[in-house]
Amino acid sequence: QLQLQESGPxxxxxxxxLSLTCTVSGGSISSSNYYWGWIRQPPGKGLExxxxxxxxxxxxxxxxxxxxxxxxxxTSKNHFSLKLSSVTAADTAVYYCARHRFEVPDAFDMxxxxxxxxxxx
Amino acid sequence: DIQMTQSPSTLSASVGDRVTITCRASQSxxxxxxxxxxxxxxxxxxxxxxxxxLESGVPSRFSGSGSGTEFTLTISSLxxxxxxxxxxxxxxxxSWTFGQGTKVEIK
Numbered sequence: 256q257l258q259l260q261e262s263g264p265x266x267x268x269x270x271x272x273l274s275l276t277c278t279v280s281g282g283s284i285s286s287s288n289y290y291w292g293w294i295r296q297p298p299g300k301g302l303e304x305x306x307x308x309x310x311x312x313x314x315x316x317x318x319x320x321x322x323x324x325x326x327x328x329x330t331s332k333n334h335f336s337l338k339l340s341s342v343t344a345a346d347t348a349v350y351y352c353a354r355h356r357f358e359v360p361d362a363f364d365m366x367x368x369x370x371x372x373x374x375x376x
Numbered sequence: 377d378i379q380m381t382q383s384p385s386t387l388s389a390s391v392g393d394r395v396t397i398t399c400r401a402s403q404s405x406x407x408x409x410x411x412x413x414x415x416x417x418x419x420x421x422x423x424x425x426x427x428x429x430l431e432s433g434v435p436s437r438f439s440g441s442g443s444g445t446e447f448t449l450t451i452s453s454l455x456x457x458x459x460x461x462x463x464x465x466x467x468x469x470x471s472w473t474f475g476q477g478t479k480v481e482i483k
Contacts, residue, residue: 318377319377361410367419
């Protein structure tokens with residue numbers, strides 16, 4: 256059974272870079288034509304797509320975050336990563352990694368449990 | 377960017393009620409619309425994709441319809457496990473946007 260697990264610091268200082276990793280277990284990140292994504296949810300608010308990546312390296316970013324976001328994939332470690340630079344308190348959120356549906360990446364069919372990241376000095 | 381607007385924001389209903397949630401897109405998205413259920417402290421769960429296709433394992437009381445810019449999620453007979461927040465999400469040309477959510481509360 257495929258599982259996704261987010262990991263990374265729970266506290267990041269303002270102006271610094273938030274770095275998270277999503278480790279995929281129970282399957283290979285590069286075995287099929289899947290896309291992988293990051294979504295976040297500020298406390299008490301809705302969901303915001305951050306960006307997505309294909310194992311080949313093709314990336315797609317939310318235009319509102321594009322200047323600060325980098326998503327990468329490491330097939331040897333079976334994980335993909337998120338870097339969000341110049342963070343502020345507005346970036347405080349639960350960050351989820353997720354898998355897009357097979358072939359046509361229209362929806363997210365598997366999710367990690369999420370990890371809370373707080374931006375504070 | 378395509379904006380998604382859900383209504384209502386909150387819905388109060390009783391067990392056994394038929395519940396309908398609406399989602400509108402700011403431009404046509406054909407049938408590239410998904411619905412999710414989220415419970416407190418949990419990750420969202422995919423219910424419906426391609427506007428009306430039921431995800432494997434999801435009870436048949438959930439159904440979706442619509443195309444273009446207007447979509448609905450219907451729960452035919454609300455069960456205790458269905459009290460949660462529901463989100464719609466669109467896909468268009470490698471860009472994804474969620475609606476603001478609809479909270480289904482116990483009446």
